[in-house]
Amino acid sequence: MNKKLAMLMVLSAAFSSAAWSATSEKSATYTAAKDAAATEYKLARARCDTIAGNPKDVCIAEAKSARVHTEANATAEYKNTLAARTSAAKDIADADYDVAKAKCGSVTGNEKDVCVKQASADKIAAVANAKADKKVIEARVDANDDKRNAEYKVAIEKCDALAGAGKDNCVTAAKTKFGK
Template sequence: MQRKLMWMCAAAVSCLTAVSAQAQVTSPPPAPVDPAVAEFKAARDKISADYKTDRAACDAMKDNAKDVCVEEAKGKEKIAKAELDQKMKPSDGHARKVAEAKVEVAYSIAKEKCDDQKGEAKSACVKQAKADESKGMAEVKAMKK
């Protein structure tokens, strides 16, 4: 009786091991890809590739021209990402983010361009850039109402 019981246990373990191994080998079929998700990822990849290309073009430049170029490349990427979000999921919030990104990018580029100037001219340039940013942000806040 004891031998028969041991044989049955061994057979059961062997059977369970085979079933377990088979379950591990078979993988579930891949989930269907939503076309909108694929389009979104492709657009994000294109934005990143465009940024890398724009950024690489800046490497040939020197001094502040290079800094301005880098800010423009970063800004173009930031705006493109915000616009993509608005395109994929239109909403007032995304529209505000696009407007806000444009204001922030314009300010960072203007401020970087001010670095070419010196003294009073630079100070006036920065002050003007800040005033333009404040005006733009006020318009963005007005969009919330």
């Protein structure tokens, strides 16, 4: 019995260490991505200082957008949740809008109005797509849960035909299979 207990303790420690290592690695990757984004932004921003006028505004907006893209994707990957991915998509849409709006600064008159409206429409579309993707994924998760519950009920119903230990084993197997 002591050997089994010792083996369980060793395995538990190994799994805990592996889980901690994976979390630590994930955190390190996230931090590295954020640091790289900051460094790249500083370099890109410095290149923008040699430009003047609207091209400089576009350059700065593109540098900021690249940073937002990298940081948002890193955060979404690190958190690995649907909410984080949706938030990242919205942040990226905002950054892309800022770039498009900056590019509109080089045109005048009605063309500028059309350009700004198009940038706004593109942002609205990107945010709407992010929200729609979230809803679709949530609906699929709900549908899978409903299917799994229905399959569980069928399995339990099949167990009702049995009696005694056979029924108990059948119910236990169904609960284990369907996580109930």
